[in-house]
Amino acid sequence: MSMIKIENLTKTVGEHKTKVLDRINLEIQHGEMIAILGPSGSGKSTLLKCLAMKESWTDGSFQVGDIDIMKAGFSGKRKISREWAYVEQSPQLHPERTALKNVLIGQAGQTPIWRMLTGMVRSDDYMGAMDVLESLGLLDKAHQKASTLSGGERQRVAIARSLAHGVKVVLADEPITGLDPKSGEDVIKTLRALCSSERVTIITVIPLELAEKYATRIIGLQEGHIAFDIKGRRLTSAERRLL
DSSP: OOSEEEEEEEEEETTTTEEEEEEEEEEEOTTOEEEEEOOTTSSHHHHHHHHTTSSOOSEEEEEETTEETTTTTHHHHHHHHHHEEEEOSSOOOOTTSBHHHHHHHOOBTTBOHHHHHHOOOOHHHHHHHHHHHHHTTOGGGTTSBGGGSOHHHHHHHHHHHHHHTTOSEEEEESTTTTSOHHHHHHHHHHHHHHHHHHOOEEEEEOOHHHHHHHOSEEEEEETTEEEEEEESSOOOHHHHHTO
């Protein structure tokens, strides 16, 4: 059975019920790195936000393991907020806290409110967070304030924060926007490595050349529809024209 099964995901907006996503069907397995491609307005960001339950669905079913997320109500949304991480273009880190403290306190939904507000952590979490930072090449940045880190370093801290809290799926919406080419590729290489080493599933919007190089699967969107869904490889001329 698929880890994740999405059937007929539809999203409409406005009084005219314009379809941003139209009957999206996907089955996703553990450890895949899925790149979402498509022209501006094709629904890429909306798809990630719907999967993260940050935007409501107009229609469709959402199965994660043996749980029907929509029918489960609050507990379904809670499962997504605890086990899935949504990484934005500019991750929301606490600027005056260190990289380590940002990792330890987690993000909303993964951590009790009192810990988010006070920054207090259990001592037995410390080494685990340091191990994750080391695996992402950030051990020497652990005690630096987030405000002093580069864009690429902040992105990797956001990823480390997710991993330290045991997420199974990372949804990354254009995570390398504004980064220099080397830093951007380093972030994507980090994500790809997590698929192999931790069996984390990555669903991300990234540039075509990096999708062809690192993704295990490439999905092309066009006007809210899936135009193609292929194993990771170089796109044909016909597939490129759809983007």
